[in-house]
Amino acid sequence: xxxxxxxxxxxxxxxxxxxxxxxxxxxxxxxxxxxxxxxxxxxxxxxxxxxxxxxxxxxxxxxxxxxxxxxxxxxxxxxxxxxxxxxxxxxxxxxxxxxxxxxxxxxxxxxxxxxxxxxxxxxxxxxxxxxxxxxxxxxxxxxxxxxxxxxxxxxxxxxxxxxxxxxxxxxxxxxxxxxxxxxxxxxxxxxxxxxxxxxxxxxxxxxxxxxxxxxx
Numbered sequence: 001x002x003x004x005x006x007x008x009x010x011x012x013x014x015x016x017x018x019x020x021x022x023x024x025x026x027x028x029x030x031x032x033x034x035x036x037x038x039x040x041x042x043x044x045x046x047x048x049x050x051x052x053x054x055x056x057x058x059x060x061x062x063x064x065x066x067x068x069x070x071x072x073x074x075x076x077x078x079x080x081x082x083x084x085x086x087x088x089x090x091x092x093x094x095x096x097x098x099x100x101x102x103x104x105x106x107x108x109x110x111x112x113x114x115x116x117x118x119x120x121x122x123x124x125x126x127x128x129x130x131x132x133x134x135x136x137x138x139x140x141x142x143x144x145x146x147x148x149x150x151x152x153x154x155x156x157x158x159x160x161x162x163x164x165x166x167x168x169x170x171x172x173x174x175x176x177x178x179x180x181x182x183x184x185x186x187x188x189x190x191x192x193x194x195x196x197x198x199x200x201x202x203x204x205x206x207x208x209x210x211x212x213x214x215x216x
Contacts (some may be wrong), residue, residue: 003029004122007044009068010057011036012052016109019055023113026118034153038062038071045076053122057087058096065208066099080121084114097200103127124168126199152193152209159186163199164206 008019014032023030033051036040039062045051049204056075060068072081080102085092087131088106096104103117103156117127153161157175162172169187191197195206 003027003031004052005033005050007033007035007041007054008049009035009041009054010059012057013059015057015136022117023055024086026115027122027147032212036061038068041068042075044069045072045079051076051079053118055118056081056083056101058083058087058092066095069096069099070102082121082127084119097128097204099199102198102200108159120166124170125166126165126203128200128203152190156186156190156193159183160190160202160206160209163187163190164203 006023006027008016008023010016010019020032023032023082033044035044038060041054041056041060045054054072056068056072058066058069062068069081069083072079077100078153081100081106082103083096083101084105084107086107088108092125093104102121105114105117105127118126158173158176162175167175169180171184176183187202190202194202194209195203196202
C-alpha cells in the first residue's frame, strides 16, 4: 500500500530540513514532496496525484496574505492543510481557520506539537491550540447570538461531541457501532446545519452549541 503523500510548502531551507525530519516521525511511510513558491504549490496539487496533507507557510514566495491558502481551498478543497507560520497573533490564527485550514501550528512551537498536529490530521481528526479555539468560539458567538441553525438530531449531536474529541470517522463509527459511510453522512449534515466548511470550524461551533444546549 502506498504511503501518505505530504507536500511541504516552504522556501526556508533550514525549516524544510526540519520538516523533512519531523514528518517521518509522525508518518513513517510518508512520501515527501516540496514546493518553494505559491506557483509550485498550485502546480503540484493540480498536476500531480492527490496529496494527503499540505504543510503550508503563509509567507511562501508569490503569496500575498492568505492567497495561497485560498487558492488551495479552491483547487483542492478536500486536501487537509496545516498552516505552519512564524506569525502567531490571535487574529491571524482565526483568519487561517476561517479560511479553511485544518490546523495552525506556530513555527516557535515545540516539535511534539507539530508531531501531534500531523498525526491528528492524517488520522482524520482536528488540531488547534486551546487558546485559539477559545478565541474563535468567542468571536463566532459575538458575531451571531441568534440560533439561526437547523436542529441537530440526537445522533448528530453525539457525532459532533466525538468530533470535538478529535476522533476520525473510523473511530466514531467504531464508538457508535455504525458504518463509516453513515458517519460521513452525519458529518456532512452537521456541516450543513452549522454553516461550517470543515471539522475545525465544526468543533469551534460545537463549543457554543453543545454548551448552550446540553444533550439529555
